[in-house]
Amino acid sequence: MATRKHEKFVNAVQEAADQPLDQDLLLSLVAYNCRRAYLAIMPLFHERMNGYELRAVDFSVLCLLNANPNITQKRLSKAVKMSPPNLAILLDRLEERGLLLRQRNPLDKRSQTLVLTPDGERMAADAAQSVSEIETKATSALSDAERAQLIELLQKIFKPTRS
Amino acid sequence: MATRKHEKFVNAVQEAADQPLDQDLLLSLVAYNCRRAYLAIMPLFHERMNGYELRAVDFSVLCLLNANPNITQKRLSKAVKMSPPNLAILLDRLEERGLLLRQRNPLDKRSQTLVLTPDGERMAADAAQSVSEIETKATSALSDAERAQLIELLQKIFKPTRS
DNA sequence: TATTGTTATACTCTATAACTATA
DNA sequence: TATAGTTATAGAGTATAACAATA
DSSP states (O other): OHHHHHHHHHHHHHHHHHSOOOOHHHHTOHHHHHHHHHHHHHHHHHHHHHTTTOOHHHHHHHHHHHHSTTEEHHHHHHHTTOOHHHHHHHHHHHHHTTSEEEEEOTTOTTSEEEEEOHHHHHHHHHHHHHHHHHHHHHTTTSOHHHHHHHHHHHHHHHSOOOO | OHHHHHHHHHHHHHHHHHSOOOOHHHHTOHHHHHHHHHHHHHHHHHHHHHTTTOOHHHHHHHHHHHHSTTEEHHHHHHHTTOOHHHHHHHHHHHHHTTSEEEEEOTTOTTSEEEEEOHHHHHHHHHHHHHHHHHHHHHTTTSOHHHHHHHHHHHHHHHSOOOO
């Protein structure tokens, strides 16, 4: 009967509403947990980086250029996994803000080399300090040893094993 | 002199080109490593999920509805961290494909409850099996114990500590 | 002919405002 | 009045094709 069926449905809906959400399958997947942890940290990151008007990629670029002055856009593009067209406009913005300089590569005039300006270096250092504080806060549930091990395990996934 | 300065620049560029990229700072950040590991796994995921015509979110939705039949869109929306407008069109697509059913909630006619169809359940099960295989492959550099510990450490970051 | 970087453009994702129907 | 869901739309992020300059 339709009423019988409907009664069953009402019960099922009521039970679903009372039950806590079962996420066991997703929570057993490494990728899903990586994403969740990342999404948990990033709001703190964004909040702090707003003060510098930097997005995550912008921060990555500043860090890489600070540690690797005079590399080409090509190498930077590969490092930040950003396509050359999209990197170009990111660099336009940072250059307009006086944070970096594009110079024609004297060894191969097709390419351009990148260096931070003194302002860029200062911002890279300041932002890195802030990010380090955020990291500590965001991973406060972990001991130093756990944090180190977490990073080691994550790197096993994406770092090529030299053997 | 300009030539002297230029010579220095040429040397700096040459040296930068010879040097391997220094990414130490970024690699010391948990969030960065989470993202890198995630990005390393996802291409495998996408490749396999193309066979089912499912994106990551679609897979999450199928998993959650399989484990939690008859929950409302509201609860699902929160679980997958997707805004109601965006979830609506995702559900439209899955419903059109005959994978799920939207039913008016008899206990509160403003809301709708969601259930997978038999086809939806089958696809959820098949896709979950595939994803489990991908996970094994993508994390093959880790022992079972390491994999379990990695997940535990990640969850410490985003799971609320009940204390 | 191949490569670096740019411009233009399209596509996907995500976010927000305004509406409807129920409560 | 407030809430669940939808529609419409705008914005950010990402991807691709075509071009200029150089190798």
